[in-house]
Each structure stands twice: as C-alpha cells, then as structure tokens.
Amino acid sequence: MLGGRAVLVSSVSTILFFAVIAVIVVLAPGSEIVAQRFFSPFHLRQSIVGTASTPSVVGAFLLNVYIFAISEVLILILALVIAVVRQIPGPVFFPLRMVAIAYTDIFRGVPLILVLYIIGFGVPGLGLGFVSYLSDVTYGIIALVLVYSAYVAEVYRAGIESVHESQNAAARSLGLSRWQSLRFVVLPQAVRRVIPPLLNDFIGLQKDTALVSVLGSIEAVRAAQIYGASQFNYASYVVAALLFVLITIPLARFTDRLIARDKRRRQAGAVA
C-alpha cells in the first residue's frame, strides 16, 4: 500500500504531468481553432442528440453494440469448433484438419476491410437467393465473425495445448472417451486459461465494428463522419471516440481483474 508520503509524491507528479500537457496544447499556435473544431460544446451536444439532417452519434453507436454482441457469441462458438477440429487425431480426419488450418491461415492473413468488401459486395453479386439479399449489417457481422474466429481459434488452441497431456491420460485411464476427456477435463481448463487473451481480442472486435461502415451501415463512426461533413466540425468524432473508450474500459478492467485473480490462485496453489 502507498504511504502518506508516496500518495503526495504521486499526486504532485500526476498534476505536473497533465499540467505540462495542458500548457503545451493551450499555448500551441492553433489551439483556439482545434478547441473550436473538436471540442465546441455546441457541436458536441448537437452530434450527440442529432439534427434533422444528421443522425445521432450515440444512437448510431447502438448499432456497434448490436454488431459486437451478435458477433461475439458467434465467434466464441465457431472458433471453438475450429480449434477442436484442428486437434482431432487420426488419419481419417486429415481433410477436416486441413480445412481448419487453411481457414485460420486465410482469415488471419487477409485484412478485415478486404473481407468486408468481398463478403459485402461479392455475396450479393452471386445472386444466391436470400443469401444475396441480406442486410449490410448482416454481411458485416459475417465478415467480422469469419476474421475474428480465426484469431480466437488460435487462442483456444493455445489453451488446449497448454493443458498437460497427463490430464488427458488420467481422464482416459478412468474410461472416459476421447470426446468426454476433451469436454469435461481439457476444454474447461483450456478456456479458463485463455479468458484474458480472449477478452483482449474482444476489445479489438469492439473497435473493428466501426469498419462495417464501409458497407454503408450508419454506425457511430459513419454518423460522426456525416455530421462532420455537413457541419464542418469534428466534435462528432470526439464523441464517437469517447463512446468507444467508454465501452472498452469496463471490459479492460474486467480482464485485469481476471488476470489478477488467476495469479492469486496460482500463488495460493503453489503455497499449498
């Protein structure tokens, strides 16, 4: 714990640090213009509530939240399937393993924005019945799920491989099948270990929902752009940025807590 003197020192250094930054910003030659363009109270308020001709940035942000929520669930499922398929042993399953490996290689390699274009403009062009007539948001979600599942599958795989083989051996020696051992013994331990890196990927996903705007969906960043273009003011971008930060911080703190708890538990285990 910090002592009285340490609290004083840290307070003073914090105040000094931010004071220096504030002075630099305020004394910069263009500071007045920047304050007007980015931090105008009027435009901040206007972009939050929206105008007759421009959408509310906060309202549009709900679409980001929606995309994130749906994608996250689908990613957790698809990625787990890929990770499990990738470690099924036996020559019969070679083709399946190949598919899983090719999948992760391709979708980790191609930039998300290209996948968005290919899915969002390619699939409608195919004329495949209803599949080609889905909404922009749906195509956006599909692209996010495809790309992020490749990353998350690798996170899962690292977790599965971190569970010592002796755990599987113990489970099998008790008569559990390969699948039962995976389900009851290996996966629960693997998932627990990868929760912090998983949450980290989801923080990335929260931000990347903004890219769905390239397909025409009006989410927060797109709404901010519309406001900026019609009012010649960038306060809307500041609002969008704050919204992303606001939703990311709880998840980041939650991740920290899980990591700390995990560390405590391991140390407790070492003592006993």
Added chain:
Amino acid sequence: MNSSEARGAAPALILEDVHKSFGESEVLKGIDLVVEPHEVVCLIGASGSGKSTLLKCVNLTEPVDSGRIVVEGEEITASGVDVNRVRRKIGIVFQAFNLFPHMTVLQNITLSPRQVLKLDRKGAEQRALELLERFGLADKRDEYPDRLSGGQQQRVAIVRALAMRPSLMLLDEVTSALDPELVAEVLQVIRELAGEGMTMLIATHEMSFARDIANRVCFLDEGTILEQGQPERIFTSPENPRTRQFLQRIIAAGRL
C-alpha cells in the same frame, strides 16, 4: 468366459512376450507375467528399466508392439477391443496424481462413474463419499486439489480410481513425488487395499514397502523380468547378479 466359475479361476492378468519400443530404443523386451486374483505384485528396478511402460501397456495407454495382454480371460490387445470398456475395470494411479484441478475432490471422483458408468449424481456421490469416509478424506470433499497436501491428493487419486470398482489396480510410483513425511499415509491406503484382496500391480522404489506388502516381487532390468519370487527370497538371497547389484545400491543408499 462362459461361466462365472471359469472367470473366477482365470488369472487376473497375463502378459505374454510383450514387446514395446519407443523409436529406436526397445523398452520392453519380451515380458511374461501372470498375476493371480488377489495377488499383489511389486515391480522393482532402476529408473528406465521399463516398470512404468509395462503399466501403461496394461492400461492400453501405450499400444504394445507384439505379444498379448489378457485381463480376466479377455485379450485386451486384440484388435477391435473397446479401449474405454477395458479401462473401466483397470484402475491406474500416477506418480504425479493427475487430479483435475478445476474440479472439487467430489467432482474428481464422481466424473467417471457418472459419465462412463452412467450412475446418477446421487449414486455416484454416495459411492464417492463412502470411499472418502473410509480413507479419512470425507472433510475434503468440497476442496480443490491445490488446497490439499501431496499425500491427500494421492489418496484422492486412489479413491478416484477405486470409484470405478476396478478388478485390477496399477500403481505407478505413487509415492515418488511425495515429501518423505507424506509417504506413510499413502502406503497405509495401499496396505488396506491389499488386505481387502485387491489385485494390484505396483511399480515402486519403496523396497521395504514392497517387501512388506507384495506376494511376489519382480526385478525388471533393461526391459526384461530378470528375477521374480517371494519378497523374502528376492531381498535376502537374490540369484541373479544384477538383482544383487541393484539391491546393494539400494542398501547403500539407505533405502532398505
């Protein structure tokens, strides 16, 4: 197999000319061994002599290269044998306990009875609690393994294997990972099992324990059983010079 009488008369375990190699090195070079029901057989020998590999082959954790293994009259090395069914009647306990760290003691013990034997939760828990009670672990039922001492963990691992009601127990150096003061409590459990007539094949470095508990001691050396017999005879007048050499080293190390 056609009558219970015939099964009762069959040896608990037969190994016939079992060979096993890992890459270039042949670890088991033709093992022949018969274990009768209710017999306790101890495998002794230096590290790397093949004791653990032999147990893993019996448990089908490692496939044999050639030879036959017969458990209660059924050849388990035959092709098409259901590995999971065979393992149900063979309990194995490892040197490193290998308890499931994400489960409580009770969950560790009931997992396999519930999933494999399809007992309901109540039945499985009752079976587990009876065993925990018997081995003085009832108060640990809701603890996680990392809160237990090594000796307690190993006793839980033994209970976990017993909960499947195996007809044969394989113990692989079960006290080697324990602090010296924790060894006794685990050996006591094994003694009780032997007293109840459990058939056991035990790989061990605890010579005085082997001498005390075994009906028969087998000395393994470089993948073969060089000498076997009653413990008194093996430990006091070994015939094979390599057995003598091994025991002398053990005595010199103060472990007998």
